[in-house]
Amino acid sequence: MNGCGNEILVVDLRAATGRVRPEAARALAARTETRFDQIMAIHRPATPGTDAYVRILNCDGSEAEACGNGTRCVVQALSAETGRSRFTFETRAGLILAEEHADGTISVDMGTPRFGWQDIPLAEEFRDTRAIELQIGPIDAPVLHSPSVMSMGNPHAVFWVKEDVDGFALDRFGPILENHPIFPERANISIARVTSPSSLTMRTWERGAGLTRACGSAACAAAVSAARTRRTGRAVAVTQPGGTLSILWRDDDHVIMTGPAEWEWSGRLDPETGDFQRDAAEEREIG
Numbered sequence: 001m002n003g004c005g006n007e008i009l010v011v012d013l014r015a016a017t018g019r020v021r022p023e024a025a026r027a028l029a030a031r032t033e034t035r036f037d038q039i040m041a042i043h044r045p046a047t048p049g050t051d052a053y054v055r056i057l058n059c060d061g062s063e064a065e066a067c068g069n070g071t072r073c074v075v076q077a078l079s080a081e082t083g084r085s086r087f088t089f090e091t092r093a094g095l096i097l098a099e100e101h102a103d104g105t106i107s108v109d110m111g112t113p114r115f116g117w118q119d120i121p122l123a124e125e126f127r128d129t130r131a132i133e134l135q136i137g138p139i140d141a142p143v144l145h146s147p148s149v150m151s152m153g154n155p156h157a158v159f160w161v162k163e164d165v166d167g168f169a170l171d172r173f174g175p176i177l178e179n180h181p182i183f184p185e186r187a188n189i190s191i192a193r194v195t196s197p198s199s200l201t202m203r204t205w206e207r208g209a210g211l212t213r214a215c216g217s218a219a220c221a222a223a224v225s226a227a228r229t230r231r232t233g234r235a236v237a238v239t240q241p242g243g244t245l246s247i248l249w250r251d252d253d254h255v256i257m258t259g260p261a262e263w264e265w266s267g268r269l270d271p272e273t274g275d276f277q278r279d280a281a282e283e284r285e286i287g
C-alpha cells in the first residue's frame, strides 16, 4: 500500500506466531519488486480493548515507535476486511485511535507531542527545544540551522527555510543529521517552509529509510512545531512530494492527521526469510 506515496508493506501476522526478522525486512527492501519504506506488521492484540498490536519496521530493519502513513494503510486494509471504520492499535509508542471517513480518507490520533530533551531524546540538555543549536554547512554561513525538535512518539528535527524545499541537498545532509551525536536514537530530519498561516511544504529524510515521498509523523511534527513557534495556527495543510495531509493540533494536545491510503498489490511472505511471492491478481484500488 502507500500513504501519500510513503511505501508501506502491510504484513498480516495475526494467524502466525513469528515476527518479521530485521534480516527479512532488509532482504525485502533490497528487491525492486518489494521495495518499501516501512513494514506495518499486524499481530494479534496484546491488550484487551485493542484491535491489533502493530510493529513498525524501517527498511534498514530497525524498529520505529510511530508511522502515521502506515497506520492509515492498516486502517484501510482492516476496514476493507471487516467493514468497520474505527480501530484502536497498540504500538511501541502506545495506543493509537483511527477512523476511516465516508469519503475514504482516514484520521489517526497520533497522540500528544513531547518537547523535553530527555523525551525526544537529545544527548544533552536543551531548555528550549523550539530551536536548538545545530547546523550544517560552513560554520559562518550554515545551509540549515536551529531546528525545532520534538517527539511524536518518534524523534523529529524540523529545519525551517524560506526558500523552496526542493533546493536543499537533503540526500546529502539527511544521513549526517539523522546520525548526529545529538540524537542518541537517531532522528527523522525534515526541511519545512511556511507557505501561509495554515500551510507548509516539506521534505523528509526518514530515520532508517532515507528520502521518502511522505512521512506522516514528520508532517505532525512540522505542524506542531510551526504552531509552537507561532509560524502558523494549529490547523495546517502539509504538502510533501507524495501529497497533502491535514494536521490538527487539538486544544486537548492530541495531534490528528487526516489523509488517504492506497492499496497496490498483495502476496505471500515468509517473515523469517523475506521470501515473497506476489499474487496473480492485478492491481486494484480500495476506498
Ligand SMILES: N[C@@H](CCC[C@H](N)C(=O)O)C(=O)O
Pocket: 006, 037, 038, 058, 063, 064, 065, 066, 067, 068, 069, 070, 154, 155, 188, 206, 207, 208, 209, 214, 215, 216, 217, 218
Ligand atoms: N513514514 C512514517 C515514519 C516511519 C518511522 C520513522 N522512519 C522512524 O524511524 O521514526 C510516518 O508516516 O510517520
